[in-house]
Amino acid sequence: MKKHTISILVENHFGAFDRVATMFSGKGFNIRSISIGETEIEEISRMTIVTEGDDKIIDQIVKQLNRLIDTIKVVDLTSTPHIERELALIKVNVPKGTMEEIKNINDIFRGNIVDITGRSMTLEITGPPDKIDAAINLLSNFGIKEIARSGIVALKRGEQIKIKKEKNLTT
């Protein structure tokens, strides 16, 4: 089963997120990661969902997402050139004498050390998800205390997706 990254532009209003989530749970589709945030247009949010399934399932997911009234644009980015990034905060143990080694790993991954408390240190690492996996893998030798991952955000390379401004019909 292949992973797919789906980018969804939704109306930035009450309930839109729930509709997407309800569709996934109601139809028994998987969500591997999900992120949501504002876009260049105030009333529109972008959701990025990583899901998995065979072609038939992905086809249904895209169609079902499109069917929701609050979704404006749904694109499966997987087969088009696109950029994927994720941010992770990794709180790692710092056993005696390993500080330099951890700092080195952090440098290799172009991370930031955002907190040092006692025997632990928190690194902030951004990049494609496999880079974060690699960093976590290396850091696990020291003992990882906690991880927070943002979920993937993604954009198509090149031209932007055009959206029409909705007429304001409110009286």
Added chain:
Amino acid sequence: MKNDPNYMSGAEIFFECLKRENVEYIFGYPGGAVLKIYEHLYDVDFLKHILVRHEQGAVHAAEGYAKASGKVGVVLVTSGPGATNTVTGIADAYMDSVPIVVFTGQVSSHLIGNDAFQEADIIGITRPITKHNFLVRDVKELAPIIKKAFYIASTGRPGPVVVDLPKDVINSKCIFKYPDEVEIRGYKPTYKGNSNQIKKAAEVISKAKRPLLYVGGGVIMSGSSEELKIFARENNLPVTMTLQGLGAFPGTDPLSLGMLGMHGTYWANRAVDNCDVLVSLGARFDDRVTGKVETFCTKAYKIHVDIDPTAIDKNVVVDLPIVGDVKHVLAELAAEMNNPPDTFEWLKQIEEWKNECPLEYEKNDGRLRSEFVIEKIFEKTNGDAVVVTDVGQHQMWTAQHYRYNHPRSNITSGGLGTMGFSLPASIGAAFAVKDRPVISISGDGGFQMNIQELTTAVYNKLPIKIFILNNSFLGMVRQWQELFHKEKYSFTDLGSSNPDFVKVGQAFGIESYSTDNPNEVDSLLDKVMKINDRPTLIEFKVVKEDMVFPMIPSGASISDMMVKRLNPKRMI
């Protein structure tokens, strides 16, 4: 602003909007959260409010009205229990794509989330069973939301829309202006099919040797029955219909094969199994139609016309999808057909199948059978009545034996299979249809699920013919128990506990009859068909253990079709 004649309360705006949507009827039930609306309703004369006796009844009535008329059905209920009582009806409308708008009262905005008295998160509850739903957060949004609600419910693949109205929104005021148009950037149904695909379809159909039209409810909803008739007749194409599709094509036409699927006719299912081109029109390859998907219609090139892209390739992968309104597509397809296919041999083959295994039942033992009753009803009405069935064996027998001649005259709960649907839905249908008889057919089980609506029928003097096919059993479940559950008739025998249905009818003030004698059926039907100013009721006491055949067991193939009881001893 206050002097502006259009400065109105939410409650007034509500009615102004309904007026502009040409709403004739609201099916509703009052309560605290919607009292302000009911206060204004008292003086409203452009529409009629029909007081039901349970909110589920209101939704089914709105569905019956919508299905019979093609217009949007409207429901108004209070918050909390009023709203939650509508849930089954909303789910039913969602499954069968019925255009309704359900207005629910809600506690005041500042109380939402407080577990306030009669608060229920109806937006959350109905999210997966509505086409869309709205919580109105400001009176200024009310008119645009109502406009959108009617638009969404009735366009594209129709469906239910819920509009939740907090009490403070109804009470507060603003200047009313109804939008002239709707603009929803995330919702643009495709009506016109792709012309190249349609051309291709015409080519394929022209060359077919054994083509078959597989017709669903979409043909009725889109008002394409005329187009279908012309297309099928001009090209000599046999037509089989789904449960929801019955009526889309005249059941008495020689090209009609009746229903396909689990309880479809032997010949329709054989035709599906052997056709070389299957043209699906507004149908969704539901599991009651396909049985085991892997063995369903394997020899055919499949063309699928549907307005809902999600229906395509969902259950069965097709060769040629056409997304669009059946009406547009059929018109274009008909125009593209240069030579009709030669189906002479194919129709002859189907005729042979028909003779091989017709719909049969025992006629000579003097006992009353459901099939006989349905045939009699068909005879008396020439297939012209609006027949509203409930769920169970009687529903399948009606689908098999009542040959509907008109669209919008077969009203039944197909997708959700909601017992208790028939009586309230027939009430809605009776408001929509005045020139043809409206007949409600229920089983003894389902009839008791919305029995309170007898009052609504009586109060409104609706000339509904209420027929109960009383087999003293939850018959369809009993059938499965006999066939698949070791004959353990667990909790399906209603015989000893059923009420006296004639007395029930009389208690509600309904002229009621009962018979178990086949010879009385004619005269009883004649008697009630003549009464046109009030409901009437007949209980038909039919054979208890009859089963619906043919039957393709759930998830099985056409080769597994059972055409009669295996063990004749059990034919008690």
